[in-house]
Amino acid sequence: MFQQFLKQSRTRVELALDTWLPTLSSDTTQLTSAMRYSACGGGKRVRAILAYASAESLGREAAEELDAVAAALECIHAYSLIHDDLPSMDDDDLRRGRPSCHIAHGEAIAILAGDALQTQAFQILSDDQLTLESSIKIQLIKELSLASGAQGMVLGQAIDLSSVDQSLNQSDLENMHRCKTGALIRASIRMGAIVASANERQLTALTKYSELIGLAFQVQDDVLDVTSETDVLGKPKGADEAMNKPTFVSLLGLEQAQKFAKNLHHQALDSLSDFDYRADNLRHLSGYIVNRSY
């Protein structure tokens, strides 16, 4: 059931991205190719899946409106990966098992493809073809912009860059990740819930869940950076260690980091205690995040 849900969600968001991204034409070939190269056909699609599962926990089936939200989230995620991989940032040549966007398309086009993917997310959420009330659209755009910008994801990346060779304590490290990856994971859950007309109490519980799994996701990322192989990860093994970046493993040790991830997983399950069987995919997702091998 859960594997089926993952597969269906990935198929849905892949199709949605294909629908919403600009199509190749003679005028736009290079830019559009780079956008599609990075946004389509790969990745775990965790953010899209979380949005679907969040809406489902409130009884809302996957539908076109959710596909648009999922595509917008994956556009933001893809843009952030393109820019993070740039030579002046993390300088990663490999992404999702393929050459990074700037290796495949050159640095200038990679920067522009990232820029345009960010814009695309807001274009999708404001499009007339997205059949949601304007007030809902605005709530979605507010969630996404707050999570992505100078109070969220971009701030996280800036703190991450400045943390090389620094020793952070656990609270600083958690804060960095709360911004860098946590904010968009939180937004994914909340945006799914907003489309599904969550009430205040439901939104609070789901937000709590999202914050716990967002942190667990990062802890497990740090664990995998030292325990998994490059060909499984789709990005270079030990990259954080090589750059002397603080991680949960460098801070807590491998065993304690793994224990911490499991603990966050159990807290995430607790946060869903008022939800019925329709939140089962969210429950499985929390387990999936701390047990995944890539």
Added chain:
Amino acid sequence: MFQQFLKQSRTRVELALDTWLPTLSSDTTQLTSAMRYSACGGGKRVRAILAYASAESLGREAAEELDAVAAALECIHAYSLIHDDLPSMDDDDLRRGRPSCHIAHGEAIAILAGDALQTQAFQILSDDQLTLESSIKIQLIKELSLASGAQGMVLGQAIDLSSVDQSLNQSDLENMHRCKTGALIRASIRMGAIVASANERQLTALTKYSELIGLAFQVQDDVLDVTSETDVLGKPKGADEAMNKPTFVSLLGLEQAQKFAKNLHHQALDSLSDFDYRADNLRHLSGYIVNRSY
């Protein structure tokens, strides 16, 4: 009167940017500094001014809602300048008479500041503090995202990059500029008009006006690139020529390019023939664009 309007508009948008941009705190210092460095305290503020003047032509006085729109437009413009100046793009060290953002703050932070300024624009337009109906906010976000992304400004920059050493004909050159600078100028006028509840006929006329002055703006930019001095321009003189980029001057010659700009100005005035004295600032702006010396 017109000079007073320019000055007031610049003061208003400067204050609005100061209000809407994240404030400096110990956590965010580097990123926020870079955002403010590039977005605040400089520039002609043409896009903000156009939004104010457009609303005014429909009888709508400058007000907080327009300040937010003006700030959002200038955030997008500032982000585009930061990214365009990067070493892998136009590699410009000087902007608005000061070191470019990547010279002052380093390349990584410059990329992130640009990213966050783009997000900020959409955050402003979806903020609860912006007292416009949701349906109007969505129209504004739709205008801005369509103008900025892969069908607009970013596409223009991609075409521009690929046009180095190419010979474009006038139609290709106009198309490039229609995307690169024209789209955001068009959006500035249309967004001002949307806030001022323009009817269909008014919006059509103002859109026509915006397309003419958008093109005139670029023609004059090309003229100034060869006739003005670096210290007046605030950016290196002859930069386009040095990079062997096609311009209206290289295509038409200096004299014909100047004539073309004047002709566009007169057409822009014609497009406002149904408007009363309240469109006078728009009329002056068209003249200002083709007569400016920087």
